[in-house]
Amino acid sequence: MNGIGLVLAGGGGKGAYQIGVWKYLREAGLDKSVCAVSGTSVGALNAALFAAGDFQRAEKIWGNMKPELILSPASLTEEDVLKWLLESGIQPSSYSRPLPPVAAMAPAIFGRIRQAAPFSREGLLYLMREGVDFDAIRNAPMPCFATCLRTPNFKVRRFDLREYAPEEAQTILLASSAIPVVFQNVDFRDETYCDGGVPFLGDNTPVAPVAALDVKYIIVVHLTQDVLINHKRYPNSKLIEITPQSDLGGLMDGTLDFSAGGAARRMAQGYEDAKKALGGFVDAAMIHRQNELIFQAFEESERRYQDRVNMLRAQKTGALSIGREAFEEMMEEFSLSGELPDNPGMDVEALQEGVPTEDDALTAR
Numbered sequence: 001m002n003g004i005g006l007v008l009a010g011g012g013g014k015g016a017y018q019i020g021v022w023k024y025l026r027e028a029g030l031d032k033s034v035c036a037v038s039g040t041s042v043g044a045l046n047a048a049l050f051a052a053g054d055f056q057r058a059e060k061i062w063g064n065m066k067p068e069l070i071l072s073p074a075s076l077t078e079e080d081v082l083k084w085l086l087e088s089g090i091q092p093s094s095y096s097r098p099l100p101p102v103a104a105m106a107p108a109i110f111g112r113i114r115q116a117a118p119f120s121r122e123g124l125l126y127l128m129r130e131g132v133d134f135d136a137i138r139n140a141p142m143p144c145f146a147t148c149l150r151t152p153n154f155k156v157r158r159f160d161l162r163e164y165a166p167e168e169a170q171t172i173l174l175a176s177s178a179i180p181v182v183f184q185n186v187d188f189r190d191e192t193y194c195d196g197g198v199p200f201l202g203d204n205t206p207v208a209p210v211a212a213l214d215v216k217y218i219i220v221v222h223l224t225q226d227v228l229i230n231h232k233r234y235p236n237s238k239l240i241e242i243t244p245q246s247d248l249g250g251l252m253d254g255t256l257d258f259s260a261g262g263a264a265r266r267m268a269q270g271y272e273d274a275k276k277a278l279g280g281f282v283d284a285a286m287i288h289r290q291n292e293l294i295f296q297a298f299e300e301s302e303r304r305y306q307d308r309v310n311m312l313r314a315q316k317t318g319a320l321s322i323g324r325e326a327f328e329e330m331m332e333e334f335s336l337s338g339e340l341p342d343n344p345g346m347d348v349e350a351l352q353e354g355v356p357t358e359d360d361a362l363t364a365r
Helices: 012-028 042-052 055-063 078-087 102-112 122-131 134-138 166-176 251-255 260-337 348-354 358-364
Strands: 004-008 034-040 144-151 155-160 186-188 191-195 217-221 238-242
Touching (some): 012 217
Parallel strands (some): 034 144, 217 238
16 A cells, blocks of 8 residues: 555554644655554554544644543542552552563553443543544545454454544544553444553554555654664555654653643644654755755756747748749739739849748748
């Protein structure tokens, strides 16, 4: 498939970073070349926003983000969350730092994945209804994949949102972002799903569905600094990875930070990191393109000049031919009658000799 693939990793509130990357892709004109997009969890939500093609709407959604929209009900305090996480086996020392190692989180995730969660999904549902244009996604020319994890057998599922009615696409996005321990699992078509990025079980950086389309270039946007993709798994694609140059935060000050201020900082960082990662190539391409345009301008100018030469040549050739024929007819008429024009100053022979030929006219040019 011709074009660029875009893969958006999951990471909760850190997903604002991907909107900043989109902003740079848009300014560089690369967004128009994206032919497929794939995401998990918040990456799936951003993939849906991208497929709908309304950057201003996506920027507004994240710019106006409020914790209570996602982590409702608002009456829950940070202490409530900490208590819940402690009960799940996650140690307090990890709260303000990057996410704890997946090995340490695994027992908590497995233990809680089928249990009730402390947060409602009403806020996220409202955000989707108000912010995501599912009709535009359904009519989009590009596939838009959302990755979920089916329970209880823990199978990864990919859904192309274009194939589903708005209500079902909305449910799929809810399922993809149903973080175990935080949100309740989601039922869809007689099956149960949770966050597609569950460590060890899911796929938080879903390159596979885009690579399966044989997309030559794939841009992958990470939300953590410790993820490595095995490029050998995708021999038909070239991967360009954009990784946060500064840590985007831990569990509480990153993944669960849905504040407008946090979103603004991460969007700005995403823009700058994308510019650093892609700017050199974009600048080189622009210079190459400018040179191409200059050469095209020269060629076009030469073509127009040649067209003008041919047009004038045709016009003069026609005019000279008509002039000579008329003159010869006139001379023949007067020669036969023995009469001359009533112009005592006219020298017929000089007049004949003075009529320019086609070659004379072209030589003079």
